[in-house]
Amino acid sequence: MTATIRDVAEAAGVSVATVSRVVSRSEHRVSAATRSRVLAAVARLRYQPNLVAQGLKNRVTHTVGLIVPDISNPFFPAIVRGIEDVANQAGLAVLLCNTYEDLSKERSYLALLRKRMVDGFIFATVGANTEHLRMLRRQRMPAVLIARAPGGVDMDAVLVDNRRGEREAVEHLLRLGHRRIAFIGGPAILPVAGERLADYRDALGAAGIRFDPALVFDGGFRPEGGAAAVEALLRRRVKFTAIVAANDLMAIGAMEDLHRRGRRLPGDVAVVGFDDITFASLVEPPLTTVAQPKYQMGRLAMERLLELLNGGTSRSRRLVLEPRLVVRESCGATLKRTESKRSN
Amino acid sequence: MTATIRDVAEAAGVSVATVSRVVSRSEHRVSAATRSRVLAAVARLRYQPNLVAQGLKNRVTHTVGLIVPDISNPFFPAIVRGIEDVANQAGLAVLLCNTYEDLSKERSYLALLRKRMVDGFIFATVGANTEHLRMLRRQRMPAVLIARAPGGVDMDAVLVDNRRGEREAVEHLLRLGHRRIAFIGGPAILPVAGERLADYRDALGAAGIRFDPALVFDGGFRPEGGAAAVEALLRRRVKFTAIVAANDLMAIGAMEDLHRRGRRLPGDVAVVGFDDITFASLVEPPLTTVAQPKYQMGRLAMERLLELLNGGTSRSRRLVLEPRLVVRESCGATLKRTESKRSN
DNA sequence: CATCCGATGGTAATCGTTTGCCATTGACGA
DNA sequence: TCGTCAATGGCAAACGATTACCATCGGATG
Structure with missing residues (x-):
């Protein structure tokens, strides 16, 4: 042909x-x-x-593996776009892999990608198990982690100071006078869930407020979970005036349910989310949330991977980006409607 | 190693x-x-x-190219997931390419993928230009189109009967008594934009309502565009009681702006969207919209591609799926709050 | 005992590149 | 007239697999 x-x-x-x-x-x-x-x-x-022949001969395939829990989770597409933009410009192709948080899938993808001789990996949030990551590291496989770097693995990573983000979110509510702040988090298996819960506790503790387990829910990082948490709060007649959710999806699910139950936002309940997905600015009222620079994270991770590929196997580095509390209207902090940014 | x-x-x-x-x-x-x-x-x-060596020898790389305008457009992730799920099960890897609707990018990706000896292609919405598609066809490259199949190219495709979807959307509004229905569409360059506008005209025509160009806007398929259209309608004091948007993003942008301007939804203005992205059910009021079976489309496309790869270069086939008008609350059609489905 | 045959496993060409090393050539100085 | 040398370009061995074809061997058969 x-x-x-x-x-x-x-x-x-x-x-x-x-x-x-x-x-x-x-x-x-x-x-x-x-x-x-x-x-x-x-x-x-x-x-x-023929790039396949070249790859075989040169032992370089100009291909990277991108491992993502679930591309249909709105947290990821912007990251993936950042990665893809940089990769494309550098002549690299990106192999997309969804693990659905399943460790065995993560492992099998890893094996598959190595059989394909990919030059490097990007993990947009790895699971808790680090054993296979260590193996990569031992074999000096270039790899960059995004958003989460489990303890004990010495790998390059692009992170966000979520601790600070979550603290700012809670402090924002405290400043507005809230004392009964419910927390909707994720399943305890995911490390990020535990972390964010701890950050919530810390922020409360720093303000001298006792932690109340009755205010804590696992929303599974899905909108339904947010709604379910609100249902539980109301059913059990727990007093609360505000909600912090560990991601926007749950925050929005909670808001929807509060609307449905006739609560006014932010009058009756203030809500803060996390992530600043596109839709955070499009719900009613626009959601106050902790923004992570997703597209930038993708770009930076890929740029770092390029450095690793082009030689410098220097010591591993972690980039820590600052999150940003985007104050919109779901907490009543803004009296008048201000221009609410719609970022990508 | x-x-x-x-x-x-x-x-x-x-x-x-x-x-x-x-x-x-x-x-x-x-x-x-x-x-x-x-x-x-x-x-x-x-x-x-080593799969690279195998690929070279066997002339089969077990890799497919996936060409998408923009993964961060919420219409696509579910499709991509469907594709990836099927591909993974069949032992195929997926190379992700974002074209940003840029024809030259589409072309260069195509060339790149061929150099990489991919076994086949999936185009999740191709641009208008069909010349390179014809070339693929001539070279008997297995390929499947999703959501859009330009006239004149004889290729396998998984489509949705959008004509019917759009008509149902408009008819829904007509049935509720609306006569001044604004249309927010896309840039005239994109064929899908022209199509959807035509469908809107047809539906109006069938009901004996004259088409009024003052009610038509290009919202660029983005939320800002929806908001801008509302602004224009209000500024020019055009009378309207309902809005059909060619996608949910614009519908939601329009809703947000209407809220901001103090209009009540659906009391003052009814809104219908298109696509049924995840967030359609999460906005206030939940958005009535035309749902496309996105995940299924991805699955079916990949399954068809597998058939093509495993031999049967039979005549090309088009699957046409039926869209579904999901009636929520943004048109006032439901008196009481009913269970509004949250689909993926 | 010579021959034939099925079963088994090795040899080497091939896929499309890259690249170390060698052969050729023409110019040039001795 | 040689020998030397730089410039140029070809030969062939990789890279890691697959597979058509051939060699060997032990047993069955006449």
Whole structure:
């Protein structure tokens, strides 16, 4: 079908070695005359080097594996876009893998990607188990973690200071006078869930408020979970005037349910989310939330991976980005409607 | 680093040919004794066949290219997930490419993927230009289109009967008594935009209502565009009691702006969207919209591609799925709050 | 005992590149 | 007229697999 280097060589009346020299990096070991003959043949036959063959020979496939829990979770697409933009510009292709938080899937994808000789990996939030990460590290496989770096693994990572983000969220509510602040988090298995809960406790503790387990719920990081938590709060007649959710999805689910139950937002209940997904600014009232620079995280992770690929296996580095509390209207902090940013 | 077939051969004291025979498809041309020796060596060395080498030799890479305008557009992640799920189960890897609706990017990705010897393509909404698609077709490259199949290209596709969806949306509003229905569509360059506008006109026409250009806006398929359209309607004092938007993003943007301007939904203005993205059910009021079976579309497309890969280069087929008008509360059609489904 | 045959496993070519090393050539100085 | 040398380009061995074809061997058969 497509022309090979051999076809070009024949057409130009030279050997394949010469064609290769002309086509690949500017090796100037070929005279101007032959070079132009070869280039003419290349153009005529529309020759495109076969990247699979090149990959086999050079042991570099210009491919990276991207491992994501679930691309349909709105936290990820922006990250993936950042990664893909940088990768594309650098001539790398991205293999997409959804693990659905399933460790065995994560492992099997990893094995598959290695069989495919990918040059490196990006993990947009790994699971808790670090054993296979250590293995990667031992084998000096370039890899970058995003958003979460489990303790004990010494790998490059692009992180967000979520501790600070969560604290700011809670402090924002405290400043507005709230004392009974419910927390909707994730399943205890996920480390990020435990972390965020701890941050909530710390922020309360710093303000001298006793932690009340009756205010804590597992919303599974899904909108339904947020709604369920509100239902439980109301059913059990727990007193509360505010909600912090560990992600926007649950916050929005909670808001929807509060609406349904006739509560006014932010009048009766103030709500703060986490992530600043696109829709945070589009719900009623627009959601106050902790924004993570998702697109940037993707870009930075891929840029770091490029550095690792192009040589420097220097010591591993962690970039820690600052989250930003985006104050909108779901807490009643803004009296008048202000311009609420719609970021990507 | 990793063991090759040669290493296994040495360890087992046989030739590489024998190892290959044991490892690859169950060719039984090897005695039980040798077979177990080989398998022992394979296990001991943790041998994993190199898929790049296999790909080169077999001319099959078990890789497909997935071409998407923009993964961060919420219409796509569910489709991608469907694709990825099926691909993974079939042992295929997915290369993700964002074109940002840019034809030159689409072309360059196509060339790149061919250099990588992908086995097939999935286009989740191609641009208007069909020239490179025809080329694929001529070269008998397996490919499946999703959501949009430009006229004149004879390719497999998984489509949705959007004509009917849009008509149902408009008819729903007509049935509720609306006569001044604004339309917020997309840029005229995109074929889907023109189509959906035509469907809107047709539906109006069928009801004997004159088309009024003053009610038509280009919202660029983005929330800001929806808001801008509302602004324009209000500024120009155009009379309208309902809005149909060509996607949910714009519908939601419009709703937000209407809220901001003090209009009541659905009391003052009824709104219908298109797509049924996750958030359609989470806004206030929950958005009535035309649902496309996104995850299914992804699955079906990938399943069809598998058929094409495994032989049958039969005549190309188009699957047309039925959209579904999901009636929620943004049109006032439901008197009482009913259970509003939250689909993925 | 010579021949034939099925079963088994090895040899080597191939997929499309890259690249170290060698051969050729023409210019140039001795 | 040689020998030397830089410039140029070809040969062939990789990269890691697959597979058509061939060699060997032990037993069955006449």
